[in-house]
Amino acid sequence: MGRRKLVRDLLREKQADLTASERKLAAVLQDGQLVPGLQSITKLAESAEVSTPTIVRLARKLGFDGFNDLQDAIRSDVADAMKQPLAKLDPGGPMPGGDHMLSRFVTAVSDNINRTLERLDTAAFDRVAGVLADPSRRLHLLGGRITRSNAAYFFNHLQIIRPGVTLLDSAPSVWPQALLDIDGGAVLIVFDIRRYEKGLEKLATLARGQGAEIVLFTDIWGSPIERHADHTFRAMVEVPSAWDSTLALNLLIEALIAEVQARRSDSSAQRIAALEDMIGESRIFRSGQGAAD
Amino acid sequence: MGRRKLVRDLLREKQADLTASERKLAAVLQDGQLVPGLQSITKLAESAEVSTPTIVRLARKLGFDGFNDLQDAIRSDVADAMKQPLAKLDPGGPMPGGDHMLSRFVTAVSDNINRTLERLDTAAFDRVAGVLADPSRRLHLLGGRITRSNAAYFFNHLQIIRPGVTLLDSAPSVWPQALLDIDGGAVLIVFDIRRYEKGLEKLATLARGQGAEIVLFTDIWGSPIERHADHTFRAMVEVPSAWDSTLALNLLIEALIAEVQARRSDSSAQRIAALEDMIGESRIFRSGQGAAD
DNA sequence: ATTTTTCTGTAATCTTTGTTTCAGCCCGAT
DNA sequence: ATCGGGCTGAAACAAAGATTACAGAAAAAT
Structure with a gap:
């Protein structure tokens, strides 16, 4: 399954197509490592000093269904970024047969x-x-x-x-x-x-x-x-x-x-x-x- | 300004006071570096296989007003954690990450x-x-x-x-x-x-x-x-x-x-x-x- | 100056959320 | 066996959420 693009990268790629207030919003997201995007759409709108529809429009421009869809993607990206195993035991398995008991x-x-x-x-x-x-x-x-x-x-x-x-x-x-x-x-x-x-x-x-x-x-x-x-x-x-x-x-x-x-x-x-x-x-x-x- | 305690630490401290299903929830949060707590209360409840009231009760036990209050704290913690990509071992620990015995x-x-x-x-x-x-x-x-x-x-x-x-x-x-x-x-x-x-x-x-x-x-x-x-x-x-x-x-x-x-x-x-x-x-x-x- | 196009926010809507109440449940004590 | 106490989730509710439609504003083109 082809992995979805990172939201961070999407923001960079589409930056040229964005309107003024959308850019203001994008900047807030990028500054906060996307984390501000995990608030409610209302709060995020206030933080970025734009209206809620602007947020929805940006989400659509990035290819998402709506704000919730974008937020899911952000949450997933953040989760990935957060998990950095302390010591990585080789989970790929030492042996080819992935379903061996060992x-x-x-x-x-x-x-x-x-x-x-x-x-x-x-x-x-x-x-x-x-x-x-x-x-x-x-x-x-x-x-x-x-x-x-x-x-x-x-x-x-x-x-x-x-x-x-x-x-x-x-x-x-x-x-x-x-x-x-x-x-x-x-x-x-x-x-x-x-x-x-x-x-x-x-x-x-x-x-x-x-x-x-x-x-x-x-x-x-x-x-x-x-x-x-x-x-x-x-x-x-x-x-x-x-x-x-x-x-x-x-x-x-x-x-x-x-x-x-x-x-x-x-x-x-x-x-x-x-x-x-x-x-x-x-x-x-x-x-x-x-x-x- | 006395900084609020980290949610992660709160979870550890209060673990003993938690009920079975609250622990199940706490485990999900800890496993995901708190990120699962950024979903809606409904989704989180499903992930952890507990009911939404259980979530509210846990939030209160940790000293928060309700789920939203807890979520704000989590978002803030996550935001902090994202800023420092490589501070993995407990900051509460006495020595800088790498050379602790563990x-x-x-x-x-x-x-x-x-x-x-x-x-x-x-x-x-x-x-x-x-x-x-x-x-x-x-x-x-x-x-x-x-x-x-x-x-x-x-x-x-x-x-x-x-x-x-x-x-x-x-x-x-x-x-x-x-x-x-x-x-x-x-x-x-x-x-x-x-x-x-x-x-x-x-x-x-x-x-x-x-x-x-x-x-x-x-x-x-x-x-x-x-x-x-x-x-x-x-x-x-x-x-x-x-x-x-x-x-x-x-x-x-x-x-x-x-x-x-x-x-x-x-x-x-x-x-x-x-x-x-x-x-x-x-x-x-x-x-x-x-x-x- | 007027028209057209594009951008943006307000307001109304419908959905989902978070909270509370309450009854069933399990477990341990009597 | 019966009782009590704490734990848990279903259901109902108010609150907030996200989305849409629309209208005013700004900019660009004529």
Whole structure:
């Protein structure tokens, strides 16, 4: 389908054919990057100090049906100009067959990531990173049925970077004990995407009641925990699948890990060195059970 | 003169207070950089699949007089945004756009995914999906220190989709027992990225010796297990961080889940229904332990 | 100076819009 | 099972919108 000409270009091309007041109008449109054309015809007429019929006539001269038609075109042009993807994942698809699962998946994921980031408040991100990097705050991570592995991933890294990190067991029966440790200085990091789990909300509420700070990772539909959360990260999760995708969520997690690591690089370097040592040591332990060498 | 808050920021701030359909609307606005909000209220309502009163209610919640007032604000915001073609990352952010952690991270991740897919053999992907979708094959998942949560994520889904899926414990001491179950028809799915772990290779070798098929997820440098693997997926993992990123790996996992699910949708539907039932039932179990409701 | 042509805005019209009211609905609590 | 509270959209309405027809004004041609 041959793409319609840009309104901007139309204005330039037809400029010669325009009458005085039409030109006045065109100038106003061009000055404002067409945006003034998104007002009502009345307001636009006032801005340009012309009458409304003049506007209709210009629209017709440009080849449109009427003002509404012109405005639709302008809106479409503006929308195109506004969207400049932060990072363009290749949606053309890496493989020729556009309908392969992978291809569709990547398109969806690329979309999810872009949209998630558009919605993200970098200031909030930094604030949370600050909290997570503070070794005086105890961190407790909690995930739902599916998101538990995301929590675990986060936990794996945080635990190496800093002290005082706990992964709450998936069995709700042990949560009450865990609550004992959650007090004023504590931070509860919860993952809750649909289908939202009652138990998570309950625990978050209780933790909140004890003065804990709540960091929530959820989807855009909004977990009920949002109400109690001090910080909320919302990720897009929809993909062409029966399941939701936690990739955008994982991106946030990894970025947070990187940021927290960066903020504590000096102190965590020692921890990591110590860990490497212990891993080395553990070869000795392991040698008894199969991995001989 | 104190500048009015940006509509975009208002949407983010108030998100927690919004109802379901208001959120749907907010999502449409955010996705389109607010531009959809420049249509008439009727058209906008159709785009977002909500009613016009919902739009008015959202406008009021954001602190505007009504839709027209909101639209004026949007038009003004859009006009501002059009003037600066390249201010993409949040101006509220503390640092100039390009060097925020998120920005650099996303660039790297986008790169990783693209390059991972370039290297990927779709035919191999389909072959593996076929194997994983075959209920007669027993599946055993195994991850390393970091990748264990990726294995767990994969496991969570596979287990729901089909029978005969096992997640091998992280403790090497119990692996010998697990090996008893791994025989000719079995499939071992191993995750091994740097730093490659000796134990994983050992287990893979042994499993292979017993006739198991090995599916390996690794990075492009190549785990030593590649030698023994029947299928290898190589993902790019480098990001501006002290840690590697498993996002590209996760993408493959999720795509595989989707594909396997699609191939077994008929039979897995029953499983999922049964699961939903059991989740419903479990409310009864749960009611006794603190989550009194 | 008169006529013709072209341009422009006023006023009347018909359409669409934005707002309000209200009843049904779903969901959670009792 | 029943009740209440909040959410949602259908319908009715007043307000504003866009369009048309027409007449006065300005410029060009004779």
